[in-house]
Amino acid sequence: MDEHYDTAVIGAGPAGGNAALQAARRGLRVVLLDEQPAPGGQVWRAKSASIIAAPTTPESSAGDALRSALGASEVTLRASTRVWDIRRQAGAWTLQILRDNTSLEITARTLILATGAREYVQPVPGWTTPGVIGLAGATALFKHSLSLPGNRTVVSGTGPLVFYVASEIRRLGGTVAAIVTPNSRADWARAVPAMLGQPKLLARGAVWLADLMLARVPILWGHAVSDVLGTDHVTGVKTRNLRNSLTGTEFAADSLCLGHGLVPNIEAAQMLGVPIRHVASLGGWVPEAEPDGATNVEGLYLSGDGCGIRGAVAAGLQGTLTGARVARDLGKSAPTPSLRQWQRAARFGQAMTALSHPRPEVQALTTQDTIICRCESLRRGDITAEITTGAASANAVKSGLRAGMGPCGGKYCQTAIAGLIAAQMGKAIADVPPPTPRSPLRPLPLGQAVGDFDYDDLPIPKPAPL
Amino acid sequence: MIRLVANQAAQIRRSEQVTFTFDGMPVEGHSGESLVSALLRAGHLNLRHAPNDNAPRGAFCCMGLCQECAVVIHGQVVEACCTGVAAGLVVGRV
Numbered sequence: 001m002d003e004h005y006d007t008a009v010i011g012a013g014p015a016g017g018n019a020a021l022q023a024a025r026r027g028l029r030v031v032l033l034d035e036q037p038a039p040g041g042q043v044w045r046a047k048s049a050s051i052i053a054a055p056t057t058p059e060s061s062a063g064d065a066l067r068s069a070l071g072a073s074e075v076t077l078r079a080s081t082r083v084w085d086i087r088r089q090a091g092a093w094t095l096q097i098l099r100d101n102t103s104l105e106i107t108a109r110t111l112i113l114a115t116g117a118r119e120y121v122q123p124v125p126g127w128t129t130p131g132v133i134g135l136a137g138a139t140a141l142f143k144h145s146l147s148l149p150g151n152r153t154v155v156s157g158t159g160p161l162v163f164y165v166a167s168e169i170r171r172l173g174g175t176v177a178a179i180v181t182p183n184s185r186a187d188w189a190r191a192v193p194a195m196l197g198q199p200k201l202l203a204r205g206a207v208w209l210a211d212l213m214l215a216r217v218p219i220l221w222g223h224a225v226s227d228v229l230g231t232d233h234v235t236g237v238k239t240r241n242l243r244n245s246l247t248g249t250e251f252a253a254d255s256l257c258l259g260h261g262l263v264p265n266i267e268a269a270q271m272l273g274v275p276i277r278h279v280a281s282l283g284g285w286v287p288e289a290e291p292d293g294a295t296n297v298e299g300l301y302l303s304g305d306g307c308g309i310r311g312a313v314a315a316g317l318q319g320t321l322t323g324a325r326v327a328r329d330l331g332k333s334a335p336t337p338s339l340r341q342w343q344r345a346a347r348f349g350q351a352m353t354a355l356s357h358p359r360p361e362v363q364a365l366t367t368q369d370t371i372i373c374r375c376e377s378l379r380r381g382d383i384t385a386e387i388t389t390g391a392a393s394a395n396a397v398k399s400g401l402r403a404g405m406g407p408c409g410g411k412y413c414q415t416a417i418a419g420l421i422a423a424q425m426g427k428a429i430a431d432v433p434p435p436t437p438r439s440p441l442r443p444l445p446l447g448q449a450v451g452d453f454d455y456d457d458l459p460i461p462k463p464a465p466l
Numbered sequence: 467m468i469r470l471v472a473n474q475a476a477q478i479r480r481s482e483q484v485t486f487t488f489d490g491m492p493v494e495g496h497s498g499e500s501l502v503s504a505l506l507r508a509g510h511l512n513l514r515h516a517p518n519d520n521a522p523r524g525a526f527c528c529m530g531l532c533q534e535c536a537v538v539i540h541g542q543v544v545e546a547c548c549t550g551v552a553a554g555l556v557v558g559r560v
Contacts (some may be wrong), residue, residue, distance in 0.1 A: 047496065050551070051499075052479040054479070079524070084544075087500040118531055129522070131524060133527075141500075144499075144500055150506065170473065171474050173474075173476075182495075207471065212538065214467065215469070231522070232511075234511075374534065406529060
């Protein structure tokens with residue numbers, strides 16, 4: 001079954017969803033592809049079928065609005081669909097997708113990548129212990145299954161997500177053992193001017209914090225989890241004061257939510273030839289794109305957090321800009337919306353991103369014996385030894401040690417490895433680009449990629465004449 | 467004690483409880499919730515052992531990227547965080 005569209009949108013979060021809506025409204029034939037069973041992305045993730053009724057949240061309401069708008073639109077939604085390869089052939093994009101255990105091909109004149117973000121977690125001793133999950137991972141549990149990471153949870157990391165996660169744990173009936181954040185109160189004071197532009201979000205954050213203080217949940221500012229205790233599962237955490245490196249309070253817990261900011265998912269854009277650059281204020285390596293998503297690659301557009309962490313509000317606005325741009329480029333009439341609103345929302349998002357800027361005292365939590373590459377169980381000492389032998393790039397460490405060739409494809413080790421290369425070689429982090437991405441973009445069962453075939457149908461070339 | 471964030475656990479209505487098996491052990495879960503959610507609640511945190519050092523691993527990213535929660539269903543390796551609970555589902559270790 002082949003399908004052809006004017007535009008294919010990968011990722012049905014705020015950016016991709018709104019880009020698809022806008023493009024369809026301007027008369028384009030649009031297909032919207034997403035891994036999840038329903039649109040919403042990570043931030044507006046839909047509830048699972050296990051939830052019959054539940055109180056609404058700002059995230060569930062925003063997601064429901066996007067889902068109903070898409071349901072009422074002409075957009076063709078392909079959910080529970082994984083895109084594993086993208087190629088430019090004969091002036092169109094060819095996408096290999098995996099759906100219902102079958103590999104299919106979709107073609108489109110233009111392509112919008114709205115691939116969003118993943119989480120960076122600074123490796124600390126014991127972070128591979130079962131019971132440690134990402135902060136963003138915890139929000140997936142809350143939104144999808146309305147379930148808890150454990151009975152007694154330490155919430156640790158940078159930015160606003162620690163307070164959101166702690167607050168959701170309390171809303172869903174769990175217990176927060178402590179909040180441990182490398183950010184200081186002064187870091188937050190610096191973010192306030194940019195937050196004033198989004199008073200609703202600012203007020204929500206103030207409620208989270210006030211509730212946690214009323215509940216006497218310990219909040220350790222300027223601290224980090226330095227060790228996760230437990231072998232088969234988490235039993236507690238040790239903490240460290242980052243200002244004076246002194247040992248902080250130890251907490252008993254059966255779970256730890258840990259995260260240090262969001263990282264744009266750039267692999268698809270990078271693979272298709274969009275130049276990338278390192279912009280710390282946007283979360284690290286970002287592909288170069290106009291505010292409306294246009295790139296230097298013909299027919300390719302980028303939108304949302306995948307081209308820089310600016311947050312969900314900005315992503316939704318940018319999606320509309322991108323959908324309109326694609327429609328105009330394909331000869332439809334579409335307005336050129338103002339950038340003002342997007343810029344204001346982006347200012348808030350970037351102030352939140354700034355709270356997660358890498359800092360040496362957090363990077364120093366990764367000891368020589370700490371596993372960095374989870375897939376291959378490679379420790380920091382393994383990586384630094386490889387760099388000492390001359391592996392001066394992420395690609396060299398990858399080909400030498402397989403760090404980045406495991407099932408996750410390097411998504412959870414490359415930021416830490418680039419930091420180690422930069423520190424050891426005396427380079428700027430902007431001079432250590434991520435490794436070359438290749439398809440398959442997602443793990444792919446070989447049998448499903450190949451599909452059904454008969455051995456007799458395989459073309460066998462005639463043997464060469466002797 | 468004053469709560470500014472209300473405990474809404476009692477207001478959530480969930481689907482019926484069903485039984486599936488993990489590594490041969492019966493586990494209760496709500497039909498349609500993620501396997502990771504049901505396994506965490508049942509205390510099954512250790513889902514597999516890392517191939518190189520045999521150390522225990524469990525769900526980590528919860529969004530289908532890290533592959534730490536890989537389990538086997540119908541002979542196929544799948545992510546437990548992206549797979550729903552169903553009655554009678556047989557979930558094995560990798």
